[in-house]
Amino acid sequence: MTRRTVRIAMNGVTGRMGYRQHLVRSILAIREQGGLDLGDGEVVWPEPVLVGRRAHALEELAERHGLTEWSTDLDAVLADDSVEIYFDAQVTSARVEAIKKAIAAGKHVYTEKPTATDVEGALDLARLARDAGIKHGVVQDKIFLPGLRKLKRLIDGGFFGEILSVRGEFGYWVFEGDWQAAQRPSWNYRAEDGGGIVVDMFPHWEYVLHELFGQVTSVTAHVRTHVPQRWDEQGKPYEATADDAAYGIFELAGGAVAQINSSWTVRVNRDELVEFQVDGTHGSAVAGLRNCRVQHRSSTPKPVWNPDLPVTESFRDQWQEIPDNQEFDNGFKAQWELFLRHVVQGAPYTWDLLAGARGVQLAELGLKSSAEGRRFDIPELTL
CATH class of the missing domain: 3.40.50.720 (NAD(P)-binding Rossmann-like Domain)
Structure with missing residues (x-):
């Protein structure tokens, strides 16, 4: 050796x-x-x-x-x-x-x-x-995370049939820095320093969607700065000039539609800090950082809308956990x-x-979509 x-x-x-x-x-x-x-x-x-x-x-x-x-x-x-x-x-x-x-x-x-x-x-x-x-x-x-690797296993095995849609929820509450220290550096909230959740997270969503479901062909985004003032590492207040939340719709090659919310101003009521629900004609899955659970069409229940009666079933209990079946490294x-x-x-x-440039392109067009209030097609990048 x-x-x-x-x-x-x-x-x-x-x-x-x-x-x-x-x-x-x-x-x-x-x-x-x-x-x-x-x-x-x-x-x-x-x-x-x-x-x-x-x-x-x-x-x-x-x-x-x-x-x-x-x-x-x-x-x-x-x-x-x-x-x-x-x-x-x-x-x-x-x-x-x-x-x-x-x-x-x-x-x-x-x-x-x-x-x-x-x-x-x-x-x-x-x-x-x-x-x-x-x-x-x-x-x-993100594509090397255990939850998304399990999701990729399901896609490659044909579990979903035709994939119809992807819904993603990412984020958590980042403290403002006055009464509790912020979990992220202050530059993340200053646009002049390269901050903003769109430039941080849309490059992630580009390669996750591209690798798992198909190339992103269009973007529609709405971007906000929900918390206008924060406090830096020295305890000094500053104006938050960068976006801290983004709500995006992405059309994918092949016809599927992805909706992903990204926010540093949301309190977590889900099992993991990021989750993706994938719905297909033959089955659905919910994948996070580590876990992935599924519901096949053969075991899909038949809910009936009746707001006059309390819910008597646990919808989460009707899903099956995907086993690891292998050791996943960092x-x-x-x-x-x-x-x-x-x-x-x-x-x-x-x-x-070049793959990295596609992520920058999606972030750039996402910000432009929000600023101009319209949908943008994503042109193919070449060198």
């Missing part, structure tokens, strides 16, 4: 998502399992080089996890020929410039989404990566492993910067 070290510049790991999901639960988790076994006598050993603006935070993270390399000088890290991959989990407004530098330095690129603040910027990155001949990928973690880690295989072995990989 031989070990190949792959050095990864990880920019933005002092943030919540970059630290928890990408550094700890992905890269460090791969190291804890002994590396990524390629199955051909070779093991990939990821070696993170932590990059950011705050030296004290980087040093503290490195010490906490027994790492030795960190830097506040991105240019110097990218100039190091031994660094093969650049990963970006910064705020969106800082992402494009950093990725362009990484591409120019010949690094393979793996990045959080959205990849840019507008679709032209996202396409520009995809073109630059293509012309440079590097490998590139975009985080599209979704971020699973995609990291696929990208490392792509870099080292040339294994197929479809979630690239």
